[in-house]
Amino acid sequence: MRESVEERHKRLLRIVRERESVRVAELAAELGTSVETVRRDVTALADIGRVRRLHGSVAWPTAPLNARDSRLARKAPDPSPSGLLLGMVVPTASYFYQSVIRGAREAATAAGARLLVGITDYHRERDATQIRNMLEAGTNGLLLTPSWSVHGPNETDALQLAELAVPTVLVERRIPLGLPGANLDRAASDHAGGASMAVRHLAGLGHRRIALLSRNTHTWPHIRRGYQAAIDTLGLPDDDISSTTDPHGRYGEFDHHAERLTGLITSGEIRAALVHDDTDAANLLQWLLAQGVRVPEDFALVCYNDEIAALTDTPMTSVSPANHALGETAVKLLLRRIEDPGVEHSAVEWLPRLLVRKSCGAPEAAQLPSN
Numbered sequence: 001m002r003e004s005v006e007e008r009h010k011r012l013l014r015i016v017r018e019r020e021s022v023r024v025a026e027l028a029a030e031l032g033t034s035v036e037t038v039r040r041d042v043t044a045l046a047d048i049g050r051v052r053r054l055h056g057s058v059a060w061p062t063a064p065l066n067a068r069d070s071r072l073a074r075k076a077p078d079p080s081p082s083g084l085l086l087g088m089v090v091p092t093a094s095y096f097y098q099s100v101i102r103g104a105r106e107a108a109t110a111a112g113a114r115l116l117v118g119i120t121d122y123h124r125e126r127d128a129t130q131i132r133n134m135l136e137a138g139t140n141g142l143l144l145t146p147s148w149s150v151h152g153p154n155e156t157d158a159l160q161l162a163e164l165a166v167p168t169v170l171v172e173r174r175i176p177l178g179l180p181g182a183n184l185d186r187a188a189s190d191h192a193g194g195a196s197m198a199v200r201h202l203a204g205l206g207h208r209r210i211a212l213l214s215r216n217t218h219t220w221p222h223i224r225r226g227y228q229a230a231i232d233t234l235g236l237p238d239d240d241i242s243s244t245t246d247p248h249g250r251y252g253e254f255d256h257h258a259e260r261l262t263g264l265i266t267s268g269e270i271r272a273a274l275v276h277d278d279t280d281a282a283n284l285l286q287w288l289l290a291q292g293v294r295v296p297e298d299f300a301l302v303c304y305n306d307e308i309a310a311l312t313d314t315p316m317t318s319v320s321p322a323n324h325a326l327g328e329t330a331v332k333l334l335l336r337r338i339e340d341p342g343v344e345h346s347a348v349e350w351l352p353r354l355l356v357r358k359s360c361g362a363p364e365a366a367q368l369p370s371n
Contacts, residue, residue: 005041008033012041016051021059047105050093052116061093061119084113086334087134088143090171091122095307096323097145100171103327104143111335113140122147128160141167141334148173150218155179167337171330172218174347183345185337187330189321191219191304194352195226198274198302198319201354203234205361207272207300211261212240213284214276214304223276223304239270258284262291265299272360274319276304282312285359289313296361306355310368317360322350 011031016022024042028035046053052061086108090097101117108115116137118130124147134142142164148157153175161168162181170186195212202210212227214220220242231238241257241264258280264270265288275281281303285295293299295314303309306320329348336343356362 009041009045013050016058016060021057023057084140085138086113086115086141087139088115089118089130090145091120091147093119099323100327103324104331107328107331120147139166141338143169143171143330143334145171145173150216152176167334169330169334185333185346187326187333187348189326190349190351191222192226194319195223195274196230197354199227199230202272202300202302205300209237209239209270211270211273212242213257213261213273214242216243265293272300274302274304278303278305278307278309278318281316282308285312285314295359300361301359314359315357317357318355319352320355321352325350
């Protein structure tokens with residue numbers, strides 16, 4: 001059977017991850033395909049940050065650049081008038097950040113700049129390594145999403161960014177007032193506004209008790225803040241049953257809270273919820289169906305994020321952050337800072353959209369088309 005492109009990509013990624021850096025010709029020989037095919041594969045994977053593309057070779061995103069690769073990255077010819085090289089450090093190249101990276105890359109290309117992407121896999125200690133790699137490669141500015149604690153940076157974390165020698169823009173992160181670097185340019189999603197929008201939508205459908213279920217991620221504090229503001233304004237009880245003790249939430253702990261929510265649903269106490277993220281919401285949807293709970297007839301569901309929300313058996317109403325626009329905005333803020341280091345500092349937030357589908361029980365006329 002002929003190997004699919006996805007299968008070939010998986011083999012390519014496994015080889016690069018094991019060796020950290022490998023020449024394109026060697027990859028082609030090991031994969032049993034042409035050099036031109038490998039170049040196309042590397043280009044596609046590099047565009048979403050899965051690998052780092054260099055002249056004649058490819059490197060794993062978290063691998064430190066050796067002296068040769070650093071030199072090549074600095075001296076590589078620029079196809080654009082600006083000749084700028086931008087660096088982007090993010091915790092992952094998948095899910096939410098895939099669209100953010102794509103938006104940043106398109107904005108950089110449109111401005112005649114190149115974009116290097118480094119991945120930390122949410123390992124806090126890799127932030128410094130990736131930043132150092134970017135600086136050694138000669139980047140003119142940095143877009144950073146540090147893997148701080150969900151509670152934010154400490155003073156040491158903040159000082160490290162405040163003292164960087166190149167212009168820096170934070171993406172989906174902020175440094176609290178009172179810490180060094182609090183005035184760094186930043187671009188983020190208004191997750192609090194998105195959560196508030198979801199609660200108000202469910203309340204508008206007649207629900208007077210609306211649960212919140214989330215893992216303890218970097219996004220949860222903002223979702224919690226928006227949820228709290230909405231229920232306080234509407235005079236609704238606080239039914240937040242999220243996992244708050246473990247960063248990113250252990251699956252067993254989250255499942256415990258999901259079972260608790262199921263109990264509240266079957267007892268008739270709660271008939272609506274906002275669930276972060278849409279992957280967990282999809283799993284909850286299947287769990288509810290197995291328990292004989294019908295969605296939306298017995299229970300209204302809104303999920304946060306829109307990566308797979310439209311693909312479930314019962315398409316899910318979702319809060320959809322403007323990921324692509326977020327990446328574009330971050331690059332534009334960075335280019336502005338590079339052009340004029342003394343320009344006023346900026347903080348830009350994008351309000352998510354509410355995409356109404358079947359799972360919330362809204363009238364069919366208010367729902368998005370099924371396609």
